[in-house]
Structures are given as structure tokens and as C-alpha cells.
Amino acid sequence: MKKILALYDSDVQYAGKLMEYLKNLKWEDFDILLFTRQESLADFIKYQPVEILLIGTDSLPDEMLNKNIKYIIHLTETQKDSQSQQCQIYKYRSAGNIASDIVSCYTKLEDSNEKRAFKDVMIISVFSPVAGAEKISFAWSLAKELSHKRKTLFINLDMFPVNIAAKSEQAAYALSEYLYYFKENRPDMIEKLKEYLNYSERLSYLSGLAHGFDLLSISKEETEKFIKELKDHKEYETVVFYLGLYTEASMEILRQSDKAYLAYCNLPYEELVIKEWTRQIDLMGIAEEINCQKIILPAGGTLAGQNKDPEYIFNAVRPYGKEAAEQIYK
Numbered sequence: 001m002k003k004i005l006a007l008y009d010s011d012v013q014y015a016g017k018l019m020e021y022l023k024n025l026k027w028e029d030f031d032i033l034l035f036t037r038q039e040s041l042a043d044f045i046k047y048q049p050v051e052i053l054l055i056g057t058d059s060l061p062d063e064m065l066n067k068n069i070k071y072i073i074h075l076t077e078t079q080k081d082s083q084s085q086q087c088q089i090y091k092y093r094s095a096g097n098i099a100s101d102i103v104s105c106y107t108k109l110e111d112s113n114e115k116r117a118f119k120d121v122m123i124i125s126v127f128s129p130v131a132g133a134e135k136i137s138f139a140w141s142l143a144k145e146l147s148h149k150r151k152t153l154f155i156n157l158d159m160f161p162v163n164i165a166a167k168s169e170q171a172a173y174a175l176s177e178y179l180y181y182f183k184e185n186r187p188d189m190i191e192k193l194k195e196y197l198n199y200s201e202r203l204s205y206l207s208g209l210a211h212g213f214d215l216l217s218i219s220k221e222e223t224e225k226f227i228k229e230l231k232d233h234k235e236y237e238t239v240v241f242y243l244g245l246y247t248e249a250s251m252e253i254l255r256q257s258d259k260a261y262l263a264y265c266n267l268p269y270e271e272l273v274i275k276e277w278t279r280q281i282d283l284m285g286i287a288e289e290i291n292c293q294k295i296i297l298p299a300g301g302t303l304a305g306q307n308k309d310p311e312y313i314f315n316a317v318r319p320y321g322k323e324a325a326e327q328i329y330k
Contacts, residue, residue, distance in 0.1 A: 009056030021095035104199040125257040127243040135263040137314040139242035141321025147203040150237040154205040158244030159212035176210040190233040223249040262292035265299040
């Protein structure tokens, strides 16, 4: 049985256009209903549970909000108040952006309120010895594709994280702040993790550094502990790491991954770097423990031509991530 997403707004023209757009998306999990009168909505929720109520007009009486409504998302006429505890979406934006934010808010609310233990946790890593928009774009698109069918967490371990794909706002230093907490060795580190997460539609992700040196402070032992916690708690079905650095800790993540990718561009310099990296891990005696599938990406200039905009490169790389996700589904 489908869940109900109810839109309540007294502005009939605005609400009608938004409802039409949402219905055209054909979300598999939801039926979309429109209410422009408070009385009609009140009568409906007496007998029918509502999974998501989008409120685009004046707030409803408390006695209504406590009945048969699981989550409430406010469509506001002003930009989001960072101090508000409510889930808010600025209503005067494109319908596409609003729809994306609805899914992001819903994922966040479910993540915070629903506790579900998965049977297994799959650890996936994307390692890039030479950083670039192509590699982070591949890792992000892979995680996004996987999130359509699995509860997925993306962790961006890039020394110089740049937000080129996520459309939602994110905490500037979320990853650094979580690392400080993690190093205090408290018992509830996975539950605490949720306080620092951002959301892009169905994908949960952790990113944002005060300084790249924060990643260099992570030890191999701390990496082992974190992966063990992820697997023991089973909060996420899939965890995707982007490894934009070369340290003992990042190699430990690569070694413990169920699926690992070595992402680089088809450029002579990058191919030489891959050969040198292979020599070094062989010298360390861990080459046999690290089994990476090579992902050879076209360089940004080849993908985008004269348009070197990172977002354009991300869109061009997206099919590579989709193909990799389809192989994992098999």
C-alpha cells in the first residue's frame, strides 16, 4: 500500500502546479493529495494516516498536527532559518528543487527516527591517487545511484572537499566536528554520526573539513574501529568512502572494503602515478590484500570541451557511476 503525501496550501494556483509536478514524478512509494481548505484536511486525517504533510500556508492547530501525521515539512515564504528545528523548504523555487528537498528532508527524518538493522553492511571505497573533479564525481554518482535501492551513507575523505554535486545546504565543518567527537572514544559514535549528516534526496553523506590536516590525524587503528562500528550497528546497508588521500588509514579502508575502485583519468601522468602507487603498496606487503577494480575516466577537458565547469564534468561522469552501481546490484 502506498503512503500518502498531503500538500496543504490555501494558494490554489501554487498548490495545484506543485501537486501536478509531484504527481508527474510518479514516486513509487507515495500517493499525492492536495488540500486547500483546513476543514477538508482535518476530515481526511481523522480516518487516514499521512506519511508526509507539506504545509505551505498558515500553521495548523496543534490538535490537528498530533493526529495521524508522521512527518511535517514546512514550505516557507522566507529563506530557511538555520536556528529552526523544523524541516523547512523555501517554496518560491523551481518545482524540481522543491521535490529534491522533500526527499532529502524525508530521508533525514527517517534516518533520525527509524531504527533498522540490516543483515549485512557493504563497504565500498573509491581511491584516487590524483585528485580531480572526475574522480569525486564518479564516487558521488555511484553513491547516489546505490541510494535509490539501498540505505546508503557517503563519506568524503578528500583533503580539499568541494561541493560540486550536492544541491542541499551542508554544515561547513561537519566531518571535522565529528572527528573531534570520535577521537574522544565515546560509546555512541554511530548514533552521534547522524547529527553531522547532510542529505541529498535518499543519500546520507558526511563531508566538510575545517582543515585537510584533520584527515591526516586519523590513525589506522581508528579506521579499523570505525568500520567495525559501522558493521556492528548495521544502520546503513551500504557505506561508500571517497579516498582523496594516501595514508595508512585510507589504505586500511581500501583493504577492508568489500568492493574497491581505483579511479584515474586516461592521462600519461596519472598512469605513471598508478604504477608508482602499485610499487609502494607492493613494498608495504599489502598489494595482495587490496583488490581494486580500475575505473579509467576521460579527463575533464575531454568530457567537457571548452566547458570546464565542475558541475558539467559531474553530469558527464554520472553514467560511469550508474554502470558501476548496476554491476553491484547484480
